[in-house]
Amino acid sequence: xxxxxxxxxxxxxxxxxxxxxxxxxxxxxxxxxxxxxxxxxxxxxxxxxxxxxxxxxxxxxxxxxxxxxxxxxxxxxxxxxxxxxxxxxxxxxxxxxxxxxxxxxxxxxxxxxxxxxxxxxxxxxxxxxxxxxxxxxxxxxxxxxxxxxxxxxxxxxxxxxxxxxxxxxxxxxxxxxxxxxxxxxxxxxxxxxxxxxxxxxxxxxxxxxxxxxxxxxxxxxxxxxxxxxxxxxxxxxxxxxxxxxxxxxxxxxxxxxxxxxxxxxxxxxxxxxxxxxxxxxxxxxxxxxxxxxxxxxxxxxxxxxxxxxxxxxxxxxxxxxxxxxxxxxxxxxxxxxxxxxxxxxxxxxxxxxxxxxxxxxxxxxxxxxxxxxxxxxxxxxxxxxxxxxxxxxxxxxxxxxxxxxxxxxxxxxxxxxxxxxxxxxxxxxxxxxxxxxxxxxxxxxxxxxxxxxxxxxxxxxxxxxxxxxxxxxxxxxxxxxxxxxxxxxxxxxxxxxxxxxx
Numbered sequence: 145x146x147x148x149x150x151x152x153x154x155x156x157x158x159x160x161x162x163x164x165x166x167x168x169x170x171x172x173x174x175x176x177x178x179x180x181x182x183x184x185x186x187x188x189x190x191x192x193x194x195x196x197x198x199x200x201x202x203x204x205x206x207x208x209x210x211x212x213x214x215x216x217x218x219x220x221x222x223x224x225x226x227x228x229x230x231x232x233x234x235x236x237x238x239x240x241x242x243x244x245x246x247x248x249x250x251x252x253x254x255x256x257x258x259x260x261x262x263x264x265x266x267x268x269x270x271x272x273x274x275x276x277x278x279x280x281x282x283x284x285x286x287x288x289x290x291x292x293x294x295x296x297x298x299x300x301x302x303x304x305x306x307x308x309x310x311x312x313x314x315x316x317x318x319x320x321x322x323x324x325x326x327x328x329x330x331x332x333x334x335x336x337x338x339x340x341x342x343x344x345x346x347x348x349x350x351x352x353x354x355x356x357x358x359x360x361x362x363x364x365x366x367x368x369x370x371x372x373x374x375x376x377x378x379x380x381x382x383x384x385x386x387x388x389x390x391x392x393x394x395x396x397x398x399x400x401x402x403x404x405x406x407x408x409x410x411x412x413x414x415x416x417x418x419x420x421x422x423x424x425x426x427x428x429x430x431x432x433x434x435x436x437x438x439x440x441x442x443x444x445x446x447x448x449x450x451x452x453x454x455x456x457x458x459x460x461x462x463x464x465x466x467x468x469x470x471x472x473x474x475x476x477x478x479x480x481x482x483x484x485x486x487x488x489x490x491x492x493x494x495x496x497x498x499x500x501x502x503x504x505x506x507x508x509x510x511x512x513x514x515x516x517x518x519x520x521x522x523x524x525x526x527x528x529x530x531x532x533x534x535x536x537x538x539x540x541x542x543x544x545x546x547x548x549x550x551x552x553x554x555x556x557x558x559x560x561x562x563x564x565x566x567x568x569x570x571x572x573x574x575x576x577x578x579x580x581x582x583x584x585x586x587x588x589x590x591x592x593x594x595x596x597x598x599x600x601x602x603x604x605x606x607x608x609x610x611x612x613x614x615x616x617x618x619x620x621x622x623x624x625x626x627x628x629x630x631x632x633x634x635x636x637x638x639x640x641x642x643x644x645x646x
Contacts, residue, residue, distance in 0.1 A: 158195040222251035337421040339621020343368040441615035449629035
């Protein structure tokens with residue numbers, strides 16, 4: 145029987161290959177499609193098309209897998225493709241594919257209308273040799289492309305495929321440019337990370353603000369972590385890092401094989417901000433799972449002004465599940481309970497919101513003043529340094545006096561230790577503040593205040609849409625603690641004092 149007479153139904157396999165410059169043209173793919181369809185029509189073959197844009201070295205191609213499954217179900221008499229290389233040229237997959245065709249008595253047809261019957265030894269050897277040549281050509285092309293990619297990386301050119309979020313690729317200049325809208329999202333990510341907000345909640349925040357990934361999908365915690373970890377945002381392009389197809393399946397090469405090009409990309413995030421965000425990310429990794437869990441929006445924030453204990457939250461089932469800040473009730477060594485009262489949860493939240501608005505106004509005033517005082521004739525930095533140095537001298541003298549009082553037996557040892565501890569903590573904080581002020585330029589201070597304003601604005605604009613976990617993390621990105629003063633029996637109104645993070 146003539147081979148063509150055996151064929152009633154064919155599987156047409158099309159794959160958009162890649163050329164030396166990137167993607168093969170859609171025009172070429174259309175020509176292949178038309179050519180194969182003409183062959184099927186001329187011979188009155190029924191057909192089904194399997195088409196995809198993947199590498200023929202990837203055995204996980206969905207259309208290829210779907211075709212293989214249907215071949216095993218005896219649905220086709222032949223496979224019609226441009227050549228064997230368009231179907232597969234993987235050293236391991238090619239013999240599997242050929243063996244399947246022979247075992248299921250399926251023919252293979254090329255666009256030159258050459259029909260291979262793999263039951264015939266000559267056809268088997270011919271197709272096998274064709275596969276060998278295709279693979280040899282592929283490896284040569286791959287080696288050339290790899291060499292070109294390495295050379296481009298050493299020159300600081302972009303050669304890593306799709307650019308990171310926040311960048312666009314200028315094909316004419318062969319370099320990256322900043323996508324201003326997406327770059328704002330990148331900056332927001334780093335600021336929230338510095339504020340101690342976790343990657344999952346940062347992703348939620350971006351999604352709520354309408355941002356989407358380069359592929360138009362929602363952000364997830366892993367994509368946020370990869371963004372923060374990527375050195376490209378501080379201008380550094382790292383190439384030849386992975387041995388494999390991509391970030392998920394590739395094997396990381398030793399660092400001495402990496403190609404690092406400094407100042408090769410436009411900078412979106414400065415070095416200090418990048419370092420600080422990554423440091424915060426490292427700190428979060430060290431937290432236990434229980435420490436990351438937040439029971440409510442004000443978790444670990446409300447502190448008793450009388451004894452320092454953290455006020456917890458309770459749900460009052462006897463009052464329609466009303467949420468409340470519980471009274472303190474901490475017992476001292478004599479078993480006496482603290483008498484700081486609680487308050488309705490939402491009343492406390494309103495008080496905090498009002499304080500945040502006041503703080504925002506205060507920072508804007510400071511920022512305006514700081515920008516005005518950048519004139520050379522006003523040296524506010526020196527004035528601040530002088531004030532802190534005077535306070536350091538006073539605390540140091542107080543510590544010396546404590547030592548003298550102990551030696552003269554004017555105070556007992558226990559009292560001495562307690563007072564010395566407080567003074568030592570105060571001295572250390574002042575010294576840190578002094579060093580920070582000495583190392584900080586006016587420009588740094590302006591950037592810092594602008595960053596805080598952005599965090600406050602994000603909270604004030606979005607807090608009602610945040611879940612408890614996100615609400616808590618966002619608050620803790622600019623609030624150290626809220627000191628709550630509401631003693632039982634006091635006729636004075638309740639009072640809260642917020643200690644702000646810088």
